[in-house]
Amino acid sequence: MIEIVALVGAIVVMGGFAVFVGLAPEREPQRAQAADVPSDTVPSRFFGRGGEPEVIVEREPIAADAALRRLERHVRAEQVAVEGFLRLPSAENLRRRSASPLVN
C-alpha cells in the first residue's frame, strides 16, 4: 500500500514538474540544455574558437530584443504617468502607478 502511494506521489510530482517546464519561458529550457552538458564532454575548441556553447550565444539577440521591447513599453508608460505629475505636481501624482509591464 505504502509503495503504491509513493509511486502515485512520484508520478504527480513528475507530472507537475513537466507542466512547470512546459509553462516556463521559451529560452529557459535552452539554457538548461546547455548547462546540463558536462563541461568535460565539450571540447573547448570543438567547432568554435571559444569554449562557450554556441546555442546560448545565438539565442541572446532574441531575448535581448524582447527585453528592449519591454523597456520601451516601460518608458512610454512612465512618461504618461509622469505627465500627470507635471500637470499637477503632488506626492500622490508622483507615486501614481503606471501601466508599465516592468512594475506591475
Add this chain to the structure above:
Amino acid sequence: MAAAESSGAGIELFRGLSASQIAPFRPLGRPVRLTRGSSLFRMGDDALTLYVVRSGRIAFTMPIDVQGTSQDALVDEKGPGSLVGWSALAPPHRYTLSAHALEDSELSSFLGVELRAQIVLDPAAGVVVLLNLVELLGHRAQQTQAMWLRELQRTLDTRLG
C-alpha cells in the same frame, strides 16, 4: 513645406512668433527625409544641426547593457512639431543621445550656427525662440527628474522593503 511649418504654428521652437518674425527663420530650414530605422545622429557626434519634426516619429536612444551586450534603449520619442537636437544651440554642441526614425519621417534641419546668428540679428524674435527653448528643456528636465525619482523609489522599495 507643411502648412504648420510655413505658418510656424505647431512648431515648439517658433511658437509665439509673428509671421514677419518667423519669415527670416524659414529659409534656414532644409528638408530631410528619413526612412524607418535610419539614423539621424549618434551619441557623441558634434551637434551642428537642430531638427524640427514635420511628420513621422523620431526615437531617442541611449546604450544600456542587456544580458552583457550593449543595446540602444528608447529613452524618449518625438512627433510632428517637436524639436530634436537642441545641443546644436547650447555648448558644448555635442549630442548626448542617439536619434533614429521609428517610421518614415520628414524633418527640417537648421544649422545651429545659422540659427544662433538669426537669434542675434533679431533679438526680439530671438528672446521668444530662446524662451521657447527654455520651456522645452525645462519640461524635459522635470520629466526626467520625475522618472528618475520613481525609479529611485522602486529601488528603495526593493532594497529596503
